[in-house]
Amino acid sequence: MLAAKNLEVVYDDVMLVLRGVSLEVPRGRIVALLGANGAGKSTLLRAMSGLLDVHDGEVRRGEITLDGVPIHHLGASRIAARGVKQVMEGRRIFVDLTVEENLRVGAHARPRTVKVNLDRTYQLFPVLADRRKKVAGYLSGGEQQMLAIGRALMSDPEYLLLDEPSLGLAPLIVQQIRDVIVEINAAGTTVLLVEQNAAMALAIAEHGYVLENGAMVMDKPAADLLADGDVREFYLGLGAEGAARSFRDVKHYRRRKRWLS
């Protein structure tokens, strides 16, 4: 199990962004983490994958444990080697490398099984197989997201941390990504899915958390979250009367925030 316990994270020594957050990702599951922009979702993922350093962030209190062993003091490359892999927000593929080179870098932590994992990845994402020699920067947004996920899978991680994989993608592509996540999970990889698309995330997760302003405000089975009035209003855009107006407002607000951040 991958878990965060009473986690406090500070950026630049002063900005307290996570205030005692706890979360559990049991092996084999899909766990959803919801929350508005700026709630601290990406920060939590960075703490789990060891990437806080890069952002001048630091775990002040609490811990991240992998099967009970604290890992938050390890560097990112060590954590990746232990089987915890993060797919970052905004896809972040190596634009000047080819598709296959991107995938090979993903296998860096596990060089001996490159061939098997390449075959498996191409089976999971046939579109990548067709474009294997292509420079990755020329792929479409959906293809780039698949490449980012495929790249993370290249080292056979036990835990896959996905940061808003549906961001900016057309509904049809979002469905594809959703199906792929289910398939990956069925093949044995545990998934922590961070999403603003709550409907998509809760449709496939067993359990869900809601983060607000750096604190966990809900921790429930996905079905309960789907039925919850507040979640329906704020994250699914379905007010008491199913008002679409508020949804558009929220979305507009989010978009502006994203552009600013």
Added chain:
Amino acid sequence: MNEFVATVVRGLGSGSIYALLALGFVIIYKSMRVISFAQPAFMMAGATLVSHLVLSMNFFLAVLVALLLTALLGAGVERLALRPMIGRPVFVIAIITLGVDIVIRTVVNSFIGLDIRQMGDPWGLEQVGVLGANIDQRHLATLITTLIVVAALFAFYRWSRTGLAMRAASSDQEVALAQGVSVGRVFSLSWALAAMLAGLAGVFLSTGIGLEQNLWLTALKALPVIILGGLDSLGGAVVAGLSIGVVEALVGSYGGDLHPVFGGDFFLVVPYLLMLLVLLVKPYGLFGTREVERI
């Protein structure tokens, strides 16, 4: 015609040296986004080591040992002087490399002394006939070795796991970390490679004519070369290095009185002129990419 061939080969010889030096600058730039001014020091260290080692061993073995030691020196400098500075402004780091350069060169100079040191190389100033032209063997040796080294370097970057990791780290450091790449190792390796290439350049620069303290100035010629080729392009470093070498040689041979003010020394200005001309048309150099930081 014969003189022309001889001039071109001579230009390719010195161009190879510029290319080796420039490759080092580019390798470090790609990994750290910093221009390291310590390259002249590694160049001098490599050559000086060879000039001492040949006293007790075969020249080629001496070169091999010297290059390994120079690579270690490069990695050591990175670990001790540069790594603790990561995150500081690029300008600060560049000045630190300048300090490193001066420290190492001062030490190396005491091992060179005031006289010219012989390198003990097998070719000296011997010549060989190629296409009816008399050509210095050392220029040919430089060119051929450089081509082999460049091919090996490109193969390394293209196909090896480590080379690929270095390219990935250059493209997006955070994501490379997330894939398990140790970015610290990438830095060390970049410095080791850059130091080794500079050392090799130093060895070839001093074969035949011998080694003396002022030779380090040649390393500065790599600066217009990297701007011309594009700061982040390995291929650009090679093409620009060879081109500048050849143009410089041609101007030196045929353009003696091309310009009344510079007279016979006009060829010294040529690399910078070439650089300026290319920058007017291609702001990022011949093969550079756009994201490179600008003032």
